[in-house]
Every structure is written in C-alpha cells, then in structure tokens.
Amino acid sequence: IMVWLRRTTHYLFIVVVAVNSTLLTINTGDYLFYTDWMWTSFVVFSVGQSTMLAVGAIYYMLFTGVPGTATYYATIMTIYTWVAKGAWFALGYPYDFVVTPVWIPSAMLLDLSYWATRRNKHAAILIGGTMVGLSLPLFNMVNLLLVRDPLEVAFKYPRPTLPAYMTPIEPQVGKFYNSPVALGSGAGAVLTVPMAALGAKLNTWTYRWMAA
Numbered sequence: 001i002m003v004w005l006r007r008t009t010h011y012l013f014i015v016v017v018a019v020n021s022t023l024l025t026i027n028t029g030d031y032l033f034y035t036d037w038m039w040t041s042f043v044v045f046s047v048g049q050s051t052m053l054a055v056g057a058i059y060y061m062l063f064t065g066v067p068g069t070a071t072y073y074a075t076i077m078t079i080y081t082w083v084a085k086g087a088w089f090a091l092g093y094p095y096d097f098v099v100t101p102v103w104i105p106s107a108m109l110l111d112l113s114y115w116a117t118r119r120n121k122h123a124a125i126l127i128g129g130t131m132v133g134l135s136l137p138l139f140n141m142v143n144l145l146l147v148r149d150p151l152e153v154a155f156k157y158p159r160p161t162l163p164a165y166m167t168p169i170e171p172q173v174g175k176f177y178n179s180p181v182a183l184g185s186g187a188g189a190v191l192t193v194p195m196a197a198l199g200a201k202l203n204t205w206t207y208r209w210m211a212a
Contacts, residue, residue: 019080042144046137046184049101051195053077054132057107058124059199067115070128074107099147102139106132121200129196133188137181 056077057070081100089095110128117123 042137042141042180043184043187045101046140046180047133047188047191049103049140050106050133050136050188050192053103053106053136054110054129054192054196055199055202057110057132057199058128058196059203061111061114061124062121062200062203065119067111067119070107070110070114071104074103077103099140099143101136102143103136105139106136109135125196125200126193129193130189132196133190133192134185137184137188140184141181 053074057073060073061067061069063069078100085095085100109131110124113128113131114120114124117127
C-alpha cells in the first residue's frame, strides 16, 4: 500500500488542492458574503483564490514539465466548482448564487511565463506567481459585473445558517476600500509568489518521498 501511495502522491495532492479550492469558493463566494462586507470580502476572496491557484497549478506544472498544465489544472478546479454548485441548485438557490472564480486566464499567464522562459522554474515562481496575483482580482471583478445584482439575490435568498442578528440591515458598499481590485492585486502579487515557491518545493519533497 505504501508503495502505491508514494507513486500516486502527486495525483492525490492535485485532487486535495482542487477540492479545497472548491470548498473555499463555496464558503466565501456566495452573495451574502458580499452583502455583509462587500469590497473587503472581495479582497480577501481574491487573495485566497490566487494563492490557492498558485500552489496547485505550479505543483502540477512542474510535475509534468509541460507548459499548459496549469491551465488544465485551473479547468479541473472550475469543473469541480460547477459540479459542487449543483448542490446549491438542488436546495432551491439560483445557479449563479456562488460566483465561480475565473482561474483559467491567470493560469494561462502562469503557463506563458513558464513557456517563455524556456521552462525556468524560478522565473515561473517569480514572474508567473506575480502575474497570477495581479490578474486574478481583475478577472474576478469582471466576472462579478457580468452576473445579476448580488444584493438583490442575497436578500431574496438569505443563507439558512446565518443567525438572525447577523442579517445585514444595509449593504456596506464602498465603505472600506476605494479600489478593491488594486488592493487585491497588490496583496495577491506579494503573497502569491511565496505560495508558488511552496508549490514548487512540495513537488521536490514528494519526489524525494517517492524515491525513499
């Protein structure tokens, strides 16, 4: 069993990270979260998604050594999330109740940096990680603008587990940050690089563990 586990470590890690990214989206992506905290939550959501994407995508990309694998990984995350949203739909919520982050374009930038630098791992970490952190909040904001009014949906479909005393009285729009995209991109660009380095290091560690 241990030999089999060691040989499949990479694939197990890929599944775990992709599932966790889906759960993170479900927990922080519903519209009531935006109703309570609005742009503050958008910044936290963007940073969390960009770092999660960087860890799994660069791990998978360096595992195969093939540019394009990060985009494939982001596609897996997207499909997982769309399938998980079916659970919300079955409970009577609209299918766009949970916003699916736009991972794929940011993953394409990570692949592009790896390909353009002739498969340089350190360039992928620095350049690719920065590009993921910078771009993902922008893509997510465009994504939010394309769906119907989040406040209308939030008040029409309140989250059943929300205590009565936490029900928002009025939306706190624009109260905390003037530019959530800029703040999310800045924080994401700083934090995604070390997370990308962690993903690359995990790839090395699992190789050593499999060889043991």
